[in-house]
Amino acid sequence: MSSIELDHVSKLYANGAYGVRDVDLTIAEGEFVIFLGPSGCGKSTTLRMIAGLEGITSGDLRIGGRSVTHVAPRDRNIAVVFQSYALYPHMSVRENMGFGLKMRGVARPVIEEKIKEAAGLLGLAPYLDRKPAALSGGQRQRVALGRAIVRDPVAFLLDEPLSNLDAQLRAEMRLELVKLHRRLGRTIVHVTHDQVEAMTMGDRICIMRDGRMIQVGKPLDVYADPVDTFVARFLATPPMNLLPARLEAQGDGLLVRGDGLSVEVPAMHRDAYAPATGREVIFGLRPEDIHEAPQPGFQRIDVTVVAMESLGVENILVGQIGQGNGAEGRPAEISARLSRHYTAAVGATVPLYVDARPMHLFDPETTRALPRPSLRVLGH
Known part of the structure; x- marks a missing residue:
């Protein structure tokens, strides 16, 4: 059993500040879980508490059903892979991978067999006699992963292991880690601030902020139904567009109206949003739900182009809407993901078309999402 349970776990420092506060989470055996959040949110501290490298102020930590809150790190059978690799520069790859087992008194033939197996999994067989400087x-x-694998731990804890790699290597290693998880079938907890890693690698994402777990769920579920504006903006690049508005009645329907914004609420959401009629709201829509061409059901908005970012496979339009009548006195900016063939001159006012079905409304005071049926459940 390699399930990991955090039962209302907190970390309180001597200065009275919480590093982690009341985290309640169960990680199933064999699950790949991502801790995602900005720097200082508590994700690495939570990982280090699981490893035993940080003490727990309150709550209980169980691994495989056994409380390990006060158990030494070496007795938890957990392997940690750090961002810095932490390899011994004077040792070969073979020696680095086998060092931990050697210190535990494991017989040399067993060590060699485990190194051979791990090197085969990771494509390191040709490099076993090289020093780290030659890699x-x-x-x-x-x-670093191989050194963890040879220990045969019940779970792997990965603390931003890809952040030192360039973009191409990060993409390659993301795929390698997913493959490795499938082969080994072990529990993996992976800490990152990279949204792409979170969306592409994990069975579940745990989004953290200020020491708390804000939302936990499958990547696409969290993406489709963020619980608040923080999650809505943090999980994707470009982030969700969030615009101040007011929800108004219009005949039998509802209208989201703001500076330069007038969007009819789709019928599927009317009953859910009707109680907020007459209230100030934050209108949320992802850039990929704004299109360059009209289609049935799409609604037009006029946007003044501020910038065009060409990414090869797509163009990101950044534009302004409205006249700037809000509190900040300037037009709100929005982003739209458009086709690679789309062009528009900076300063031009262009029509774009909103698919409002994936829209969200948030409470401006609490920043929490107003409840509505999930499109994932509705099949959209």
């Missing part, structure tokens, strides 16, 4: 960043990270 690329991606190869060093594989060595």
